[in-house]
Amino acid sequence: MKNDKDNLFSFQNLQETGISFGQVFEHILKFMQSDPYGHYRLMVGTDSQVHHSHTTFITGIVILNEGKGVWACIRKVLIPRKMLQLHERISYELSLSEEIVSLFTEERKNKLINIVLPNIYEGATFSMEGHIDIGNGKQNKTSKFVKEMVARMEAMGVEPKIKPDAFVASSYANRYTK
Template sequence: MENGITFQNISEKRMSFEQVFRCIIQFMEKDPTGNFRLMFGTDSQVHGSLTKFITGIVIQQERKGVWACFRKVIVHRKMTNLHERISYETSLTEEAVSMFTKEKKEQLIQIVLPHIYKGASFTIEGHIDIGSGNRNKTRIFVNEMISRMKSIGLEAKIKPHSFVASSYANRFTK
């Protein structure tokens, strides 16, 4: 496993990034005329004396299904400082995105490119588990985290549109 980083989902454990990338390619090649969204997001949960972080990678073909996997990172201390935790969640998302090099993104774009005139599309999104509502404690970090996502070329999504972080990843932090 390169860098010791592994991913898993409900059917496979210990997937390398290359295996994840192949699964995404296979998913897209099944129907290259679709509208695809490659989405990344991280959520965390404090458990006793540790904090569990889950980073999700989801490829969605709108109205046709998804393929997803996640990476688990355990920090062996209680991370109670909200800014530190949100910032680390964003860093883990950035790390997952960075595995998709320019060449890898180009490979994915080449799958849909011949079908653009039929309505095919491909977007990349960074989902952040924060919200801008008045009662949301994370609202003071919205601009900072959105800027970080945009700086690496992602369309940033926050609650209620950040479902990879707030729903998919969240499910595995419990």
């Protein structure tokens, strides 16, 4: 099941650095296998921060067993310029999330689904979400991009979430962009 792209990306969390995507997937698999009756949400989201001479992008991958725990990691990408155009930055954030979502091939998604499938009548669930750091509020500068970005995430077969429900992008990833 190893994918050629597995080693192109490097992830980290508080316990480990230099984690390949293959290792990330194995962590997610083991996390879900530890409770096949769980209510799982696999979430991917990216946030960015413009700094003096570069822009930092952080993509978070979070597997949540509602009410019972979480495993998470991040991928950091530095662009050596200030990305000041909001649409360009939001679009690039989404591209980075799409890149990671695409690593969850049908074969990989089926492996995860098959963990909970025997237990769905006992309440086990699995969903995959794309968290987009945009909001629909009148005061939100990103509201004009909602339809475009949501459509992109839906086209990938992932349930889009925007603020305030996009916490992987707006809270978890945001924490590491500073």
